[in-house]
Amino acid sequence: MLQAIWLIVRKDLTVEVRSREIAYTTLFFAVSCVLNFAFALVREGRPPQDGAAGILWISIAFAGTLALGRTFERERQSETLRALLLAPTARPAVYVGKLLGIIALLIVAEAILVPLVSLLFQAPLLAHPFWLLAVVLTGTIGFSAVGTLFAAMLVRARSRDVLLPVLLYPITVPVIIAGVRGTAALLQPEVDLGVVRFWVALLVSFDVVFVTLALWTFEPLMTD
């Protein structure tokens, strides 16, 4: 099964590297999102206090939704999802393969977003890089776990562009809140690592619950 996962990830990676369509558009969208926030909220060079954490995670959520939509739209157009499901691979492998692809894409986006937000909103995000990585990574996994499942489910539905955010955002609110609070805790003048550890632990438990639920329901949800 690991081989199947690796094959799927490699397939997505190859397609993406050749066209770079989703990567460029998602990155551009994420950057323009942050810039919009900066234009709107930074007054006379003074950013809003404690705004950086929320803005970072909102941008990640928006960019993630866009990336999810585009990834599965591409699958829908080439009917590759049906081919994947018809192939004799275990269904969970298809899910995990797509999930890893989305996470990789989001990590690339975050690699640009974090320094950008740090700069524009004068927030010392990179002061504790290990903990920031923990918060961002666990949050991304949680968001992507739910997002990949719903985006895959929506491939054949009507109004799928509107339904993805409708389904995704209420469910991922706990992940976003935990991510924002964890990041905000890292931006305090005196960082209380206990608080950060708490939010990371909470994010890990969300990840475990969401990935388990998604693996469990992927098969019945994708069969007609």
Add this chain to the structure above:
Amino acid sequence: MPKWYTPVAIACGLMFVASPLLIANAPYEATMGLVQKIFYYHMPSAVMFLVAAIVCGIASARYLFGGSPHQDRVAWAAAELAVLFGIITLVTGPLWARKAWGVWWQWDVRLTSSLMGWMVAVAYLLVRRYGGPGSDKLAAGLALFGMANVPFIYISVNYWRTIHPATSVVPTLPVSMGLPLWFCLTAFVLLFVLLLKLRIYLEEERARLDALYLSIEE
């Protein structure tokens, strides 16, 4: 409709008529006074909101893994009731809070997670209505994730600093307050069962209609 329906409906109606009397006779709360009496309807509707979410989640799981259309109808009915009881909770709560806490709303864990759980229920209804073919399975998946939210809502007040009363309040109520509460809770449980059955009946009638249409097309 089954035979038990009318007698239970009458009993439930009588309980609702009697409840204001019991509530009026209950003692005032020391710090919150008269406005605390919203509690006797707010708490049961919150319980029914969570119960509806759980029923929807379990029925959705059974539908996904078993395929029985009856479970799908139960899930849809339970989702509608979750929206109904959720909105009752989310309106009576702030009306109480305005006097008791001085603010209509607070972004603390209990309120935020309840609001998000309610939005999941609304999203379920939107998906069923506008999702097109395959929306039953989609909504079932959504309901499962929404149900995972429920224990979180319930225990959140005990682990976070929150302005909302903790779960230790109900077990430690004096009898003078406990009696009206359990009375109202029973009335709400009966109401939930009645409404659920009524809503499932609607789906069954719709299924009959669909079967008729299909038989015409043959």
Add this chain to the structure above:
Amino acid sequence: MKTLRSIVAAVLLLVGCVTPAVARQSADSSQPQPQPQSQSQKTEQQNAFIPIEQLPPQEQLPAARLLIAAYVFVLAALFLYVVSVSRRVGAVRREVQRLEADLKRTGRA
């Protein structure tokens, strides 16, 4: 859709009723209370009525308004929901009857 419409209409209606009342009440409570009437003015009051802008605190009942609004909302929401479901059941039943009559007429062709 009808369910949501009826629930939203009920909420809007009740919020529309409650908000001005509560806003008035909170505006009342944020302004200074009038001084109680002193003994020497009592005889004057017997000769002429003296108006005041707002009720003294013990006469104000914001809690009662909120309480009544809450209970009215609960009952209205439940009632509207039952009406919504009954209407939908009626519509489906009528449709079923119409179809069955059609089928009978055309001899289940």
